[in-house]
Amino acid sequence: MFCDYVTIHSQEEMAPGIFRMVLDAPEVAREAKPGQFVNLYVNDPTKLLPRPISICEADAEKGLLTLIYAVVGKGTEAFAQYAPGTKLRLMGVLGNGFPLERAAQPEVKEIILVGGGLGIPPMLFLARKLHEMYPEKGIRMFNGFRSTPWIEEEFHPYGEVFNASDDGKSGFQGNVIDAMEYKLIFTDKDTKALLYTCGPIPMMKAIQKWQTGYNMETWFSLEERMGCGFGACAGCPAKLRMPDGSIKKEGVCKMGPVFPGEDVIFE
Amino acid sequence: MSNVNLAVNFAGVEMKNPVVTASGTFNPQAHSKFYDLSKLGGVTLKGVADVPWPGNPTPRIAETYGGMLNSVGLHNPGVEVLKAEDLPFMKQFDTKVIVNTAGHSIAEYCRVSEALQDAEGVDLVELNISCPNVKEGGVNFGTNPQMVEEVVAAVKKCTKQPLIVKLSPNVTNIVDIAKAAEAGGADALSLINTLFGMRIDIYRRRPVLAQKMGGFSGPAIKPVAVRMVYQVHKAVNLPLLGMGGIMTGEDAIEFIMAGATIVATGTANLVDPTAPVRIVGEMEAVLEKMGVKDINEIRGVID
Numbered sequence: 001m002f003c004d005y006v007t008i009h010s011q012e013e014m015a016p017g018i019f020r021m022v023l024d025a026p027e028v029a030r031e032a033k034p035g036q037f038v039n040l041y042v043n044d045p046t047k048l049l050p051r052p053i054s055i056c057e058a059d060a061e062k063g064l065l066t067l068i069y070a071v072v073g074k075g076t077e078a079f080a081q082y083a084p085g086t087k088l089r090l091m092g093v094l095g096n097g098f099p100l101e102r103a104a105q106p107e108v109k110e111i112i113l114v115g116g117g118l119g120i121p122p123m124l125f126l127a128r129k130l131h132e133m134y135p136e137k138g139i140r141m142f143n144g145f146r147s148t149p150w151i152e153e154e155f156h157p158y159g160e161v162f163n164a165s166d167d168g169k170s171g172f173q174g175n176v177i178d179a180m181e182y183k184l185i186f187t188d189k190d191t192k193a194l195l196y197t198c199g200p201i202p203m204m205k206a207i208q209k210w211q212t213g214y215n216m217e218t219w220f221s222l223e224e225r226m227g228c229g230f231g232a233c234a235g236c237p238a239k240l241r242m243p244d245g246s247i248k249k250e251g252v253c254k255m256g257p258v259f260p261g262e263d264v265i266f267e
Numbered sequence: 268m269s270n271v272n273l274a275v276n277f278a279g280v281e282m283k284n285p286v287v288t289a290s291g292t293f294n295p296q297a298h299s300k301f302y303d304l305s306k307l308g309g310v311t312l313k314g315v316a317d318v319p320w321p322g323n324p325t326p327r328i329a330e331t332y333g334g335m336l337n338s339v340g341l342h343n344p345g346v347e348v349l350k351a352e353d354l355p356f357m358k359q360f361d362t363k364v365i366v367n368t369a370g371h372s373i374a375e376y377c378r379v380s381e382a383l384q385d386a387e388g389v390d391l392v393e394l395n396i397s398c399p400n401v402k403e404g405g406v407n408f409g410t411n412p413q414m415v416e417e418v419v420a421a422v423k424k425c426t427k428q429p430l431i432v433k434l435s436p437n438v439t440n441i442v443d444i445a446k447a448a449e450a451g452g453a454d455a456l457s458l459i460n461t462l463f464g465m466r467i468d469i470y471r472r473r474p475v476l477a478q479k480m481g482g483f484s485g486p487a488i489k490p491v492a493v494r495m496v497y498q499v500h501k502a503v504n505l506p507l508l509g510m511g512g513i514m515t516g517e518d519a520i521e522f523i524m525a526g527a528t529i530v531a532t533g534t535a536n537l538v539d540p541t542a543p544v545r546i547v548g549e550m551e552a553v554l555e556k557m558g559v560k561d562i563n564e565i566r567g568v569i570d
Contacts, residue, residue, distance in 0.1 A: 001540075003301060003539070003540060003541070045333070045486075046332050047330060048330065048333070048334065048335060048485055048486075048534065049328070050538075091540075224326075225327070225328050225329075226328065227328040227335065227537055228292075228297075228538075230300075231296070232292060232293060232294040232297045232298060232536060232537055232540070233337065234327075234343075235325075235327045235337060235339060236325065236327070236328070237322065237325065237342065249321060249322065249342065
């Protein structure tokens with residue numbers, strides 16, 4: 001497993017408090033799959049724990065890894081100050097990512113990607129890969145923002161993009177489910193849809209409830225406060241319902257972060 | 268090759284070097300992706316009970332200045348899973364295996380020890396009477412000298428391997444507890460487990476951990492750990508496994524000079540998975556620079 005210093009290739013503030021960091025990390029960019037994440041470490045020995053960040057894009061040819069993160073605490077505040085050329089420690093790739101091969105099912109005619117907030121960036125990598133692998137299948141992307149969207153155009157080559165925002169500044173006023181209700185109302189309910197999502201817990205909880213009326217297979221990428229990020233500390237369990245009805249706890253970092261939507265038990 | 272001897276004998280077990288991993292911070296499958304586990308003197312597997320324990324609600328982890336808090340609560344799959352998965356996996360490595368055991372009662376601790384009696388590849392058993400994150404058992408057993416002696420004596424009877432007793436720092440006098448464990452028949456002591464700590468999110472006006480309080484570990488606690496190893500070494504005749512915030516070879520040597528025979532990396536394993544291997548190399552280099560030929564020469568040299 002790669003765990004070493006990498007160099008910042010570029011960094012920009014895309015929107016207030018939201019940063020796009022591109023890293024020179026060829027080993028990691030080569031291996032990365034959509035839905036996986038990396039651990040970034042702060043260059044400060046008093047801040048020991050990694051900041052797990054999902055992979056937004058990976059360019060294997062150029063050896064570049066793109067991460068989008070929000071400044072939410074002291075660690076990400078430090079990241080935001082780093083100039084291109086700064087070296088920082090990275091571990092990865094971590095987690096198992098989205099099962100892209102589920103889209104190969106012949107009855108799956110439509111793929112739906114739902115991103116909420118900082119859950120949107122990993123959907124970009126996923127959209128590109130799905131589009132490359134299954135160009136014949138339609139992809140619809142629903143992205144939920146609090147207010148003004150800070151990412152959109154990069155998604156356009158891969159399918160139809162719909163935005164939803166709490167204040168209606170762009171796209172639908174409301175949440176992603178309102179947007180999906182409106183857009184999917186004309187969808188043939190006999191064909192199977194495949195839905196991948198990443199976002200805040202309340203959003204995924206609502207999707208889990210909403211999708212019951214549809215012929216839909218769902219995959220949720222979960223977030224949890226992590227200790228190590230690689231399966232050693234038992235800090236980030238997800239609660240899952242097993243096929244036999246029993247309840248099991250599995251590490252989000254090691255067994256996830258992507259789980260079958262119907263298995264996840266939200267508390 | 269280095270001219271420094273790092274090999275030690277710990278409670279009758281020969282170890283190629285004095286560095287092991289601390290329980291709860293090491294997973295054989297996960298860590299072996301980063302380095303060859305055979306490079307370590309030993310590893311400690313995560314605390315295991317007679318049956319699976321679900322652990323505590325999340326968040327279970329919080330960062331602190333130079334350290335971290337955890338309230339995992341000995342979440343574990345039970346001793347049968349350890350025997351079926353972890354012990355066979357460890358067979359491929361040339362290193363000693365310590366199994367940390369958890370319980371809510373003397374009977375439960377004994378059941379784990381009994382289940383381990385016939386298990387292949389268990390070199391030592393570490394009795395965890397010091398976890399601050401479980402309501403019954405755990406630290407309740409580890410803070411009262413009479414209770415410590417009683418539980419150690421009972422568990423010693425049903426344990427085949429040498430028994431290490433892991434001590435809690437959350438006591439008024441660590442020496443009383445150490446002496447009680449010695450009187451109960453412990454073969455070795457390990458210290459320290461985590462300090463009991465808390466963090467508050469002032470903006471949300473609530474504790475960061477779901478359990479409110481948790482175990483505080485990392486380099487910030489090292490001076491407390493060194494002090495306790497020193498005091499216990501002066502007071503008992505048992506070999507000591509020293510731990511608490513070790514991040515470098517120099518930190519490790521500090522514990523050895525305080526009286527520890529071997530040392531463990533804990534939080535370091537989570538932050539930098541290869542830390543224990545790096546620390547073995549650093550210890551070698553530092554001792555060589557100091558002109559020390561054998562690690563056994565410097566154990567407990569502090570008056």
